[in-house]
Amino acid sequence: MSHSVELAGIGMTFGTTRAVSDVTFKVAAGEFFSILGPSGCGKTTILRMIAGFIEPTEGRVLIGERDMAGLGPDQRPTAMIFQSLALFPLMSVRDNIAFGLEARGMSRPERRAKADDLLRLIALEGYGDRMSGELSGGQRQRVAIARALAVEPGVLLLDEPLSALDLKLRQHMRAELRALQKRTGVTFIYITHDQSEALAMSDRVAVMSDGLLQQVASPRALYDNPATPFVARFVGETNAIPGRIIQVQDGHARIDTALGSLTGRAGHGAQAGQPGTIYIRPEALMPGGTENTLTAGIERVDFEGSFALVHGRFDGGEALAASIPSTRLAEAPEPGSRASFGFAPGHAVVLGDG
Amino acid sequence: MGELKNRFGPGLSTIFVTLVIFWLAGMVLAPNLMMIDYALRPNLPPQALGGPEDTYSLANILYLAGEPTHRAIFFKTIWASALVAGVTFLVCYPIAFWLAQRATTGQLAVAMLLIIIPFFINEVLRTLAWFIILAYRGPLNSALMNIGLIDAPIRWQGDGGVLAAMVYAYILFMLLPIYNAIESLEKAQIEAARDLGAPTWRIHTRVVIPHAKAGIATGFVFTFMLAAGSYVAPALLGSPGSRWFTEIIYNWFFEGGDWNRGAAYALVLLVLCLAVVLVTLKLVRVNLTDVAK
Numbered sequence: 001m002s003h004s005v006e007l008a009g010i011g012m013t014f015g016t017t018r019a020v021s022d023v024t025f026k027v028a029a030g031e032f033f034s035i036l037g038p039s040g041c042g043k044t045t046i047l048r049m050i051a052g053f054i055e056p057t058e059g060r061v062l063i064g065e066r067d068m069a070g071l072g073p074d075q076r077p078t079a080m081i082f083q084s085l086a087l088f089p090l091m092s093v094r095d096n097i098a099f100g101l102e103a104r105g106m107s108r109p110e111r112r113a114k115a116d117d118l119l120r121l122i123a124l125e126g127y128g129d130r131m132s133g134e135l136s137g138g139q140r141q142r143v144a145i146a147r148a149l150a151v152e153p154g155v156l157l158l159d160e161p162l163s164a165l166d167l168k169l170r171q172h173m174r175a176e177l178r179a180l181q182k183r184t185g186v187t188f189i190y191i192t193h194d195q196s197e198a199l200a201m202s203d204r205v206a207v208m209s210d211g212l213l214q215q216v217a218s219p220r221a222l223y224d225n226p227a228t229p230f231v232a233r234f235v236g237e238t239n240a241i242p243g244r245i246i247q248v249q250d251g252h253a254r255i256d257t258a259l260g261s262l263t264g265r266a267g268h269g270a271q272a273g274q275p276g277t278i279y280i281r282p283e284a285l286m287p288g289g290t291e292n293t294l295t296a297g298i299e300r301v302d303f304e305g306s307f308a309l310v311h312g313r314f315d316g317g318e319a320l321a322a323s324i325p326s327t328r329l330a331e332a333p334e335p336g337s338r339a340s341f342g343f344a345p346g347h348a349v350v351l352g353d354g
Numbered sequence: 355m356g357e358l359k360n361r362f363g364p365g366l367s368t369i370f371v372t373l374v375i376f377w378l379a380g381m382v383l384a385p386n387l388m389m390i391d392y393a394l395r396p397n398l399p400p401q402a403l404g405g406p407e408d409t410y411s412l413a414n415i416l417y418l419a420g421e422p423t424h425r426a427i428f429f430k431t432i433w434a435s436a437l438v439a440g441v442t443f444l445v446c447y448p449i450a451f452w453l454a455q456r457a458t459t460g461q462l463a464v465a466m467l468l469i470i471i472p473f474f475i476n477e478v479l480r481t482l483a484w485f486i487i488l489a490y491r492g493p494l495n496s497a498l499m500n501i502g503l504i505d506a507p508i509r510w511q512g513d514g515g516v517l518a519a520m521v522y523a524y525i526l527f528m529l530l531p532i533y534n535a536i537e538s539l540e541k542a543q544i545e546a547a548r549d550l551g552a553p554t555w556r557i558h559t560r561v562v563i564p565h566a567k568a569g570i571a572t573g574f575v576f577t578f579m580l581a582a583g584s585y586v587a588p589a590l591l592g593s594p595g596s597r598w599f600t601e602i603i604y605n606w607f608f609e610g611g612d613w614n615r616g617a618a619y620a621l622v623l624l625v626l627c628l629a630v631v632l633v634t635l636k637l638v639r640v641n642l643t644d645v646a647k
Contacts, residue, residue: 051549053545053549072548073545073548073549074548074549074550074551074552074553078549079549079550080545080546080549082542082545082546083542084540084542086540086542086543086545086546088543088546088547088560088561090564090565091560099547099550099552099560100550100551100552102552102556102560103547103550103551103552103553103556104551147546147550148550151550151551
């Protein structure tokens, strides 16, 4: 059983600090939904308001269409995975998983059977009698998930649970979380500051900055059609070149910049005569391209395995980031040289400033 | 020793070590050995010392075993000290939990100050304050009569008065170890337990108390030992019916003039206290080294 979650104009003020302002979105039942933003943007506050640890100072939280006002975390159909996991170190793995069932008054044999089922689900069969301290990072992670799933929540809230793991394990756990979500059908609300994590796992992503909701969209739409300059810069790498928009036609916008006139898709707030910025993804910049050409001084080339990242400065002074697939490494410019790049208009977006 | 030498040089470190040895040998070991020596010898007039009657025996300890009043007071002191420790725990645990997990930094500072300030005053004077509060025509009785809870004054002195004064006197020794233990408990664990649907009492019995076990055991050990060895509170606030074992030891030394029997009684109290402490720690599976921390 899974629930939808709706935030209707919620806001939170701590003393004089405004942590969250007027956030509204709806998460469908069974969706994998991420809230992405830099630290301090209010995403954890939102999660804690959904869980019921804090009451919003404005607005309403509805879970499964039901208003949650006045209900504590123990009365809501949610379960939370904490950043630190918060496993109980003095209890065995099985007792950890069965804790919520014990609190619900389930008998010992029933609890045991259910905990063992969950241990099977997370592929830790036979680990029930170990102490949580004896497990590896990834195993502890899975126990925390099993402990939360044991109480059959309608919504699972995850507060950056992968941040303590190393890269390889993190990537593995991403796939595992995604698979678990599909299998259980529970609504997942996942908090992260890691954009690749959010893009890789989620059905939809909400981007937050300074307590304000910036955009709610699918990962692809977020990447291709950012609604605000913040989203364009925060989600993925980008080359941002400011200028003045001179023409908007047929979904394309021409913008006059210090590097000449460039064309990209017209995005939010792109109006002729207004100041704007063109955002070009690093992978869209082709060395020696003939359309929309830009010249830049090359500072260094970082080989990262599957691609090389070219860093430098455009003639207008903006930072250059271009990624070149390893298969075409021969085309990469030399550090210290000058090189020209081009991009297809469809691979860049022009947004109005402000 | 090597580390000490590296840090402070040979001169200072020799002084430190000598002082510690002097302290342990002169202030701890020697008096206790003397007490054992006294306890095992009969009380003799000076001219008979070293004579044929001056031999080691358990007679003084057996005297306690055969004296029903003293024996009863001895066991009462033991269980009453345990009761003091238990009541002190009940008083301190909620305060310690609030201080460690709920209070803001400002509240913590104020509360700690309020709790510690009375301890700047001598224990005798603090007990005397209770003596005044609990007096037959004292403020507590008149307050209770004024609000109509009682019709006639109550004689608080006796077991109740001793308990109240001791609990008050030893609050810090229970509060601080428990506070330290709970303070190290990650907040998220309490939140996780609550999030999983545990009611408050279960959060405490399953998460907070197991985590704070060593601190609680430390508080119990301190409070129990202090209560069992307390003299001021029972002497000031007790009644003839609520005599404490320390009072009997005192009497042997200063009124009965029998230091040997007094030493034997003190020895028995020391040994039994140690036994109670060690058994308690064993039962709750806490090491003595954890307590020492």
